[in-house]
Amino acid sequence: QVQVEESGGRLAQAGTGLTLSCTASGGTLSGFVIGWFRQAPGKEREFVAAINRRGVVTSYSDSVRGRFVISRDNAVGTVFLQMASLKPEDTGVYYCAATSSPIGRSGVKDEYGYWGQGTQVTVSP
Numbered sequence: 001q002v003q004v005e006e007s008g009g010r011l012a013q014a015g016t017g018l019t020l021s022c023t024a025s026g027g028t029l030s031g032f033v034i035g036w037f038r039q040a041p042g043k044e045r046e047f048v049a050a051i052n053r054r055g056v057v058t059s060y061s062d063s064v065r066g067r068f069v070i071s072r073d074n075a076v077g078t079v080f081l082q083m084a085s086l087k088p089e090d091t092g093v094y095y096c097a098a099t100s101s102p103i104g105r106s107g108v109k110d111e112y113g114y115w116g117q118g119t120q121v122t123v124s125p
Contacts, residue, residue, distance in 0.1 A: 005117070008119060009094060009121045011124065022081075033100070048081070095116055099114075
């Protein structure tokens with residue numbers, strides 16, 4: 001059973017950057033499409049970004065496109081979310097998730113069978 005784990009969340013100032021990491025235990029992430037989602041207090045969990053198995057196809061939400069970059073290094077079993085030009089509205093719990101579905105379905109959270117516990121990102125004005 002693959003267990004997904006996020007790390008790297010912290011308090012950051014607006015305009016700065018932060019990188020989150022996603023790893024797995026009990027298996028490897030290399031066979032999965034990986035997505036990042038986030039959830040702000042009182043809001044629905046929303047799609048942020050996704051990357052296909054080989055790392056050559058990516059997808060982003062409109063709110064982060066041009067500021068965030070998702071990448072993966074299958075040799076070390078890690079997926080990264082590089083966040084730049086952070087805004088207070090980027091605040092939330094960030095979740096990494098894995099799916100066997102094609103990347104065309106990566107924006108649909110119900111497609112993901114494996115979720116991490118989340119890592120808190122707080123962006124101060």
